[in-house]
Amino acid sequence: xxxxxxxxxxxxxxxxxxxxxxxxxxxxxxxxxxxxxxxxxxxxxxxxxxxxxxxxxxxxxxxxxxxxxxxxxxxxxxxxxxxxxxxxxxxxxxxxxxxxxxxxxxxxxxxxxxxxxxxxxxxxxxxxxxxxxxxxxxxxxxxxxxxxxxxxxxxxxxxxxxxxxxxxxxxxxxxxxxxxxxxxxxxxxxxxxxxxxxxxxxxxxxxxxxxxxxxxxxxxxxxxxxxxxxxxxxxxxxxxxxxxxxxxxxxxxxxxxxxxxxxxxxxxxxxxxxxxxxxxxxxxxx
Numbered sequence: 001x002x003x004x005x006x007x008x009x010x011x012x013x014x015x016x017x018x019x020x021x022x023x024x025x026x027x028x029x030x031x032x033x034x035x036x037x038x039x040x041x042x043x044x045x046x047x048x049x050x051x052x053x054x055x056x057x058x059x060x061x062x063x064x065x066x067x068x069x070x071x072x073x074x075x076x077x078x079x080x081x082x083x084x085x086x087x088x089x090x091x092x093x094x095x096x097x098x099x100x101x102x103x104x105x106x107x108x109x110x111x112x113x114x115x116x117x118x119x120x121x122x123x124x125x126x127x128x129x130x131x132x133x134x135x136x137x138x139x140x141x142x143x144x145x146x147x148x149x150x151x152x153x154x155x156x157x158x159x160x161x162x163x164x165x166x167x168x169x170x171x172x173x174x175x176x177x178x179x180x181x182x183x184x185x186x187x188x189x190x191x192x193x194x195x196x197x198x199x200x201x202x203x204x205x206x207x208x209x210x211x212x213x214x215x216x217x218x219x220x221x222x223x224x225x226x227x228x229x230x231x232x233x234x235x236x237x238x239x240x241x242x243x244x245x246x247x248x249x250x251x252x253x254x255x256x257x258x259x260x261x262x263x264x265x266x267x268x269x270x271x272x273x274x275x276x277x278x279x280x281x282x283x284x285x286x
Contacts (some may be wrong), residue, residue, distance in 0.1 A: 019051045028061045028094045030103075040095050057103050063090045063161055066109050070169075071117055073124040075132065081124065082169040087116055088161040089152070096157030108156060115151050116163065119144040129170075130181065137165050 023029045023042045031039030032055045039049075049056065066087040073081055089112065091097050101107040123140045124132065132140065141163045149160035241249055 019048055020046060021049060021056045022046050023058065026060065026062050027058045028091060029059070030057045030094050030098055031055075032057060037095050037098070057098060059091050059094055059097065059103060060105075061091060063088050064105065065089075066112055066116070068113055068116065070167075071120070073121050075124055075129045076127055077129060079129050079170075081129065081132070083120060083124070084166040084169070085116070085120065085164060086166065087112065087148075087163050089158050090161060091157065092153055092159040093157030098157075100156045108158060111156055112148075112152060112158065115148045116144065116160075119147040122147075132168060133170075137168070141165055 021029070023044050025044045027044070029040075029042045029047075030037055031042070031049055033050070033053055038054065066089060068085060068087070070082050070084040073083055075081060097103070097108065101111065120140070123143055127140070145160050145163045148163070152158050152160055
């Protein structure tokens with residue numbers, strides 16, 4: 001009886017051990033019974049199954065990376081480019097994923113790669129090279145992701161999280177042609193901006209010259225007006241002073257004339273005898 005009891009105990013232990021399974025946070029699982037799926041979408045934690053009759057298949061629920069080999073494509077103008085890209089994907093439908101790939105990641109990547117390449121080939125063939133090089137890369141990857149994701153979810157049960165183009169390499173001849181074209185476009189843009197700047201500068205200078213002439217004319221007019229007012233005021237003062245004491249005023253004016261004539265000490269005057277200019281030297285009292 002003891003051997004039978006031991007065997008029974010071992011069977012009970014194995015049955016108990018085989019009736020539970022755990023699912024981690026980073027996993028998803030399927031429950032199979034004789035190869036047929038009988039359970040899916042298990043939450044992380046401890047779960048039960050029928051021992052010896054049911055099996056558990058677990059998959060990585062994290063984002064996975066498909067790092068494909070560079071592929072050669074033709075652009076809209078039939079130019080050759082080498083495209084290096086990678087894909088981020090994860091399992092969205094474990095049951096469909098198992099049915100399509102047998103749960104093998106390599107099998108899933110082998111079926112996923114042609115979808116991405118076909119979508120890239122279509123996008124590259126419909127765009128010119130300068131658009132792809134200068135700024136159309138983000139639009140291309142967005143369209144490729146949407147197109148490939150729809151097919152991948154329908155046939156493989158996986159979701160395309162992201163598609164990224166690492167590098168677009170051009171043959172040397174094509175690269176030189178593209179760079180020459182881009183250089184010509186930038187030079188054309190620079191010349192247009194330079195011409196526009198020179199035109200704006202000419203307008204600013206013309207406006208400044210016009211404003212300067214207006215200000216100078218206004219200043220000269222105001223100066224002439226002030227000089228006229230000053231001359232009139234001086235004439236008025238002169239007339240008033242002369243009217244108060246004509247003899248003194250004539251004497252004062254003569255002194256001013258003598259100062260201007262003899263002030264330097266080197267002046268020479270040729271005068272006729274009895275000249276009016278020297279009357280205060282001959283007869284100071286007159």
